[in-house]
Amino acid sequence: MDFLTNEKLTIVGAAGMIGSNMAQTALMMRLTPNICLYDPFAPALEGVAEELYHCAFEGVNITWTTDIGDALTGASYVVSSGGAARKAGMTRENLLKGNTLIAKELGENIRTYCPDVKHVVIVFNPADITGLVTLIHAGIEPSRLSTLAALDSTRLRSELAKYFHIPADEITDCRTYGGHGEQMAVFASTTLVAGKPLSELIGTSMPVDDWHALQQRVIQGGKHIIDLRGRSSFQSPAYLSVCMIAAAMGGKKFTYPAGVFLRNDEYRDILMAMESEITADGIRYKDVHGTPEEHATLTESYKHLCTLRDEVIAMGVIPPVAEWSKLNPYLAE
């Protein structure tokens, strides 16, 4: 039938709002007939599976299990939203310890049950760090893991469209790099608003104060949804992460930044949002072009992530950088 692949896609955290939406999205996008839903919480997981059975998708083989071994064995693609949800008033960093331990366990399970996995997408916050922890413990090539980082860019696009009263499609090459939320680096010189660089509009047709307020709205985009809807954002992270998996399956190009492991002259031993490309060969990052000021912001963002990473090292969730290669030979210097 009309699927992108027949290989197994495992959705980790499928009982949750993001995971269950991912499953429906992947089925509607006809990524693969073989979708396995995993979650430790059996009743809600069965409820999600029932919902999907009742959709009566044609030609699909939807399975569900609370056994992570069964879930991951044979999986070519894994997408995980399986962290704890962010509650109102909670920062992403509050989640650091709990979610990095979950990421460590996921990595170890990938190593045990599906070391040949083709691509893993990590969605749970702070995804730059949980993705890195998963990568180290999974022992897989860095190109085979990416994290959801597009939401800052799509939120910026949306806010710019609202501000300038133009269709969002007229905002092009709209990108933020580096960390998520407050730590993101906006590259206003490369973002085009109806063909004009955003950097030229700031201070002219858009007062600087308006720009700062808009940036705050982007940073608070997730919190704003919690305030409005009484629940964490789930539709957009689910949809975008499934689009990333689709690209990794060789499907439609994914046109927003993704979190990717970096080791170059500027940024080392970190995973963060970069200009990147996801194909059937995995994720690779590209050079980022911006003004010196924009680069400085990205460097700040990078440093913040290094601090977070070092906290996680101090917690013992991952070893010091020099010892990463013992767990993951692809991370040898």
Add this chain to the structure above:
Amino acid sequence: MDFLTNEKLTIVGAAGMIGSNMAQTALMMRLTPNICLYDPFAPALEGVAEELYHCAFEGVNITWTTDIGDALTGASYVVSSGGAARKAGMTRENLLKGNTLIAKELGENIRTYCPDVKHVVIVFNPADITGLVTLIHAGIEPSRLSTLAALDSTRLRSELAKYFHIPADEITDCRTYGGHGEQMAVFASTTLVAGKPLSELIGTSMPVDDWHALQQRVIQGGKHIIDLRGRSSFQSPAYLSVCMIAAAMGGKKFTYPAGVFLRNDEYRDILMAMESEITADGIRYKDVHGTPEEHATLTESYKHLCTLRDEVIAMGVIPPVAEWSKLNPYLAE
């Protein structure tokens, strides 16, 4: 771009779980770029709109409003999940008064703001009755309104697949007609299980008690999801109702029964699930083939719906049958 149509689709009840999933589903299925989200609850509605903006769907024009006039003006297609949600322990009939009043108001608004609407799909329970109430008050042709009724059939298909340990695709022509839930009429003689009529399997490879237990599971399918997941089913009703709208836009054929207004020698002045076809010309029903026993069950189901309809007449939500044509000339005898 690659849309089925450019005409406006309005989602009524878009702030809810079903409505927000419908919006995402319709956008992913590329039904139309012009989607309007309506709900009386502004904050949650804005939250849903934000989620959809953050998905960064290409080439779309998503609007949202708490003004029903703005929402319906120019709408060619309307899908409404805008009733009160069924809570644990609540029967569909408990919702009768509240939801039929909501349906009356929706019908009146359709008459005022989009009398030329091409198709309306009603999802909120009891949909057979809320759909009928909407139809009467909207004053539109009966072929232009259908109600979600497929879930009983898809739940039966799913339960049969589980019972016989075969892929759900091997259960074909699996249909229930008449009312929803306890009142549904299962046509076991026309349902094929791996090519064999279900009626031949009941009492042979499937003991009668097992069949009765399975039927109960189908009837309790919605309640089961509430028990498992702690929330009402929303993914499957959203997906299936958007598939109905897609068919009404001239897209993919919808292959499950839908609720349709009936007036023939057997069933008069009622809206219920029937063998039906939804095309760009609207919905039309077909003859149902079954055993005399199956027909008798359908007649029972019909009678139950007539009782519900008469309750709603007694409440004053709709006039007596003989006066329907004053509100809707297409319902004249």
